Amino acid sequence: xxxxxxxxxxxxxxxxxxxxxxxxxxxxxxxxxxxxxxxxxxxxxxxxxxxxxxxxxxxxxxxxxxxxxxxxxxxxxxxxxxxxxxxxxxxxxxxxxxxxxxxxxxxxxxxxxxxxxxxxxxxxxxxxxxxxxxxxxxxxxxxxxxxxxxxxxxxxxxxxxxxxxxxxxxxxxxxxxxxxxxxxxxxxxxxxxxxxxxxxxxxxxxxxxxxxxxxxxxxxx
Amino acid sequence: xxxxxxxxxxxxxxxxxxxxxxxxxxxxxxxxxxxxxxxxxxxxxxxxxxxxxxxxxxxxxxxxxxxxxxxxxxxxxxxxxxxxxxxxxxxxxxxxxxxxxxxxxxxxxxxxxxxxxxxxxxxxxxxxxxxxxxxxxxxxxxxxxxxxxxxxxxxxxxxxxxxxxxxxxxxxxxxxxxxxxxxxxxxxxxxxxxxxxxxxxxxxxxxxxxxxxxxxxxxxxxxxxxxxxxxxxxxxxxxxxxxxxxxxxxxxxxxx
Numbered sequence: 001x002x003x004x005x006x007x008x009x010x011x012x013x014x015x016x017x018x019x020x021x022x023x024x025x026x027x028x029x030x031x032x033x034x035x036x037x038x039x040x041x042x043x044x045x046x047x048x049x050x051x052x053x054x055x056x057x058x059x060x061x062x063x064x065x066x067x068x069x070x071x072x073x074x075x076x077x078x079x080x081x082x083x084x085x086x087x088x089x090x091x092x093x094x095x096x097x098x099x100x101x102x103x104x105x106x107x108x109x110x111x112x113x114x115x116x117x118x119x120x121x122x123x124x125x126x127x128x129x130x131x132x133x134x135x136x137x138x139x140x141x142x143x144x145x146x147x148x149x150x151x152x153x154x155x156x157x158x159x160x161x162x163x164x165x166x167x168x169x170x171x172x173x174x175x176x177x178x179x180x181x182x183x184x185x186x187x188x189x190x191x192x193x194x195x196x197x198x199x200x201x202x203x204x205x206x207x208x209x210x211x212x213x214x215x216x217x218x219x220x221x
Numbered sequence: 222x223x224x225x226x227x228x229x230x231x232x233x234x235x236x237x238x239x240x241x242x243x244x245x246x247x248x249x250x251x252x253x254x255x256x257x258x259x260x261x262x263x264x265x266x267x268x269x270x271x272x273x274x275x276x277x278x279x280x281x282x283x284x285x286x287x288x289x290x291x292x293x294x295x296x297x298x299x300x301x302x303x304x305x306x307x308x309x310x311x312x313x314x315x316x317x318x319x320x321x322x323x324x325x326x327x328x329x330x331x332x333x334x335x336x337x338x339x340x341x342x343x344x345x346x347x348x349x350x351x352x353x354x355x356x357x358x359x360x361x362x363x364x365x366x367x368x369x370x371x372x373x374x375x376x377x378x379x380x381x382x383x384x385x386x387x388x389x390x391x392x393x394x395x396x397x398x399x400x401x402x403x404x405x406x407x408x409x410x411x412x413x414x415x416x417x418x419x420x421x422x423x424x425x426x427x428x429x430x431x432x433x434x435x436x437x438x439x440x441x442x443x444x445x446x447x448x449x450x451x452x453x454x455x456x457x458x459x460x461x462x463x464x465x466x467x468x469x470x471x472x473x474x475x476x477x
Contacts, residue, residue, distance in 0.1 A: 003474045071433055073460045074469045210462030 005070035009079060012062050016083050016090075019055045020134040023090045023097070026052075027130060027193065030100040031123040034186070039108045042101035049098045056091040060084065075207075082207040086137065089196045089203075093130065096189040096196075103186050110179045117165050119186060122158045125151060126190045129197035136204045145208075148201035155194040162187035228295070229254040229394060229424040230275060235289035237267075237274055239282070244270045246448045248289070252441075257416060257425045259435035259456065262445035263471065268428050271445065272396050275299065275426070276313035277306045294393075311338070314387030318399040320379035322371035322386075327354075327363050330371045330382055334390040349389050357385035358415050377408025384415065388423070395419070397427040401434065413438050432472055436460045444468045 026045055033041040063084045072080055107113060129148050136144035166180050205213050228251035237245035245267050252258050260268040273279045277299060291299040322330050331350045340346060354360040359381040371382055380400060387395060401409040416425060416438045429435050435442055436456055443453040452468045463469045470476050
């Protein structure tokens, strides 16, 4: 038997997945724009944020309607709560994508500069985390969700490393400080995107098992 | 049930048969004292049959068999042949789906059980009428017409009168068999408020088809399916994270 609530939830699921796919695409495009100094692409990405913001509001309204009209319980209730949170996290990830695009534009004023660190590699890790977190949501797969949480430590370490590298470079070339300070910002955005991917993974664990695992050490999860 | 709570009714390995047909299978349940426990499940799952076992209402149906034990306060065997069911029902009152006031005055409805028990003192009866009607949140609406017929009350008022009549004999337990299914949303809200108000003083067991009602009013919920108790636990837990797949499927409307 398929009830109205289940049709509404299926529709909601499709919309959050569509939003997830878009944010994932945007993140990929931002990394490519950084790699290829593509200012035009960066400007397109900044414009695309409006659409993501509108989607976020629509999805939130859908969630509220389902809560008010159908009073979901158990797995249905957990799904609505998870979608509400994932929706918010995806919107914030896209805000960081916009911040990345803005750094690409800022860097373009200084010519084609890079640092001795594989920021693209770090970006790829963040992308994998986002992809896996969304994948775990689709398949309700807590094993994949837990893998995302493990990857977060690697991204955190990379972020710290960028700081150290930039600090040394500034000491060596103080005249380049204006350019160099752009890089810790970039790595900070990537590190925040990875954190938000972890939040999504934690939402999936709650959805599947009903356990709230936030603010616990990994061993406890 | 948490370890701090005591149980008012202990059910051990209860089987129940209508003739040859088994309706309940090995029910084990500890019903917490002075809490609200809801029984939910699809039609024919045995929840009303089980409720009626608790105060031997099934005695009124011919050719039934009970096996297993139901203990009141851990001592009184409900099915003891020497136990007078009338006395048992004074301890375990019951409210039915369709309110059933007697064709008498409001006053006489409330004191009915007391008169049967031989209470004659007018002052005592007056006091109990007032306190019971107040307890049932009906006093303000009927205090000026206590001698009017109970049949002139609205459906919601009649149901509250039945609750007043039940609590007038000072029972320990109140069984409610779908007490709101014939009421409009406002009267339903009134009864639900009343249940919340009576909690702590009485152990209340409510059978309901309305799952939102079960989740609103009860501290504990028991889910029955095909004559078996599938899951029993804290209501907030059962409605957010049920342990059994069958419970989840039922409360989310995936079957039943």
